Structure formats: structure tokens, C-alpha cells
Amino acid sequence: MTSSYAELNQRIDYVFKVVLIGDSAVGKSQLLARFSRNEFSLDSKATIGVEFQTRTLAIDHKTVKAQIWDTAGQERYRAVTSAYYRGAVGAMLVYDITKRQSFDHVARWLDELRSHADKNIVIMLIGNKSDLGTLRAVPTEDAKEFAQRENLFFMETSALEATNVETAFLTVLTDIYRIISKKSLVANGESESGGNSGLPKGTKIVVPGQEPSVAANSSCCMST
Template sequence: MASGGGYGDASQKIDYVFKVVLIGDSAVGKSQILARFARNEFSLDSKATIGVEFQTRTLVIQHKSVKAQIWDTAGQERYRAVTSAYYRGAVGAMLVYDITKRQTFDHIPRWLEELRNHADKNIVIILIGNKSDLEDQRSVPTEDAKEFAQKEGLFFLETSALESTNMKNRMGILEIWLERRLLFRVPLK
């Protein structure tokens, strides 16, 4: 099993680097999930992502130092040309929707199709319902998302980047991805 993760320092020897992409409509909280994952931060005055950005975090898995590159892209339609190149080399994807905006969930099949058309066929995908702290404004029932994830063969969880809910679960899933890659000697990019 994974031996736990942590924030590595810059001088640490890196055995592997892997790429995970964040995908979903604009304003679903992808950048906040990225900030929470990489730096354990949340900013109330976050601005829309323009183009592509990424953050890294170093984990220790199977006694190997693994640098996770988490890539965030703009969810707006005008940046879709950037997005297709962005999938290349990814071993994992976080497909994010906002539980308070049904339309963002309704767009998930389109994002999933695009991902599957451009990414490696073995990519591991987590469907993430973000903003679970806004339960009283929910417009996407958890059961709908679970059913969709099961039908499509995706992992599923709900989270709140604001409250850092389920962040450890997400980290555990990332570690499992890497561990499987290392155990089965599947090369990491």
C-alpha cells in the first residue's frame, strides 16, 4: 500500500513524475481544488483560469519519491483547443462539476468523451462533485452522480475545496493510481 504522501523539498531526488488533469466547466472550483491539493490553501477571491497552469506535490509511494503534476485548464469554450493537447501524458483525470449547478453535471459526458478521445486509454478518472459545503443549494443528487460514475467506470467522491472535505480521500486515490503504476511497472511520464 501507499506509504503516505507529503510535501517534498526542492532538493529531494525524484524517482517518477506523473501528470493528472483537472477538467470541467468554468467556475466549478478546479483551481481551488488544485490550490488545496498542492498548498492546502483556499482563496475566496480566485479568478478564472486563463489557458493552462499546474502545481506540483511530492509524494512517497513504495519508498519512491513521486512528483505529482496537477494541471488545471480554463473551462471556457474558447480554450478548448488548448485542452486537447493538455490531456497528453496524463495518467489520471479529475472530472469536476459543481453540485449546486446542474448544467455543470450535464456537461460531464461531453468532457468525458473529449478526455477519452485525447487521453491514454488506461487513464484513471475520478468524478468529483465540488462545493459539498453548499448542501442546501444542491441541484445534483449524489445518487445521480454515483450512478453515472458506476456506469462509466469512474471513481466518485464529493468534496468541498473550501472546507477541505474529502481531500485525504482524493490523495489516497492518487496514491493508489501511482502504486498500481509502480507495481505493474507501467511507465510514468
């Protein structure tokens, strides 16, 4: 991935790795292209293995580089891509609203994600291709109920029409930033409780109320 000249000269405060997962042909690559380059291609080919794009943006006056990984949905690549969950702080779990099977597989993808990724990862369930409403096979309510049950953010998007794509990514990235910045405050001894700047390296810091499940409950289930 080639960064722009401006990006290379920009001070980066945080780098967040986010993975896109879900069945093949649900539109993961198109969501990535729309968010990273504001592009959409009707003749997009299946992703082989893993690809990634970056986009730098400002969150709360900090410069955040989002490193978005696009994982191939085909079964034969899943063993290869499982290693790429490591280090991810966010995940977009994508299904196609016109393909019921892609939604039925969401639970399996979620199990795989949770078994490989950090337990504090911020996850958003995305029902893509909302522009094809007349072909809908997955009721919005079904997805909302699943998201609430699993403590996920939820949003329906259209990569084709650029509907909610920016909002979906920004919601996840902002929540990641909020969790990590709060943990930094605790680690630096700047929390309201006084903190402990002398914590040994590698000590796990638990910030009350900042688990993704809590954050997701407060903002989940947004759709067009």
C-alpha cells in the same frame, strides 16, 4: 512553478501528470490550491489557458511528484487545452453540486478526455462544493450511478472546508502508482509468470486486472 529547496534535493521516483477538467467556476483551481498549498481564496479568478502546480509525496515508500494541471473550463480555451491531455496518467473530472448544468456536461468532458488521453488513464468524478448542501442541484445518487456506469472513482469534496480533497487526489495517485509499478514488474521480468525482460522497446504490456475500470469498480463511489 517554484519548487521548495527540500523538494529540489529529494530523489523523485515517479512524476505523474494529472489534469483537472470540467466547466468553468466549478472549483478546479480551488481544489488545486487546496491540495498543492492548502490554500483557498474567495476571490479566485477564472483560469486562462492552463496552469499547473506540483506536490511531492510518498506512496509505498516511493517519492512521487504529482504535477497537477488546471485546464480552463471556458469553451473558447478548449481547443488550446486539448493538447495538455497528452501524457496525463490521471484526471479529476469536476462538477459543481449546486449547478445541474455542470453535471450534465460531464459526459461531454469525459468523451473529450477519452479521445485525447491514454486509454489507461485513472479518472475520478468529483462533485465539488459539498459545503453548499442546502443548494444541492445534483443528487449524490445520480453521480454515483454515472461513475459506476463509466467505471470512474467518485467523491464529493469541498475545497472551502478541505473535505475529501486530500483523499480524492491520493486515491487517484495511489491507483496510478499501483498500475505503473505493476507494469514495471512485468517489464522487468519480475512478475509471477516470469515476465520477459527482453521485450522490444515500445511493446505494450497488458497487466490483467489492472485496468482503471477494474480498479475503479473496487473503490468507486465514495462520498461524504
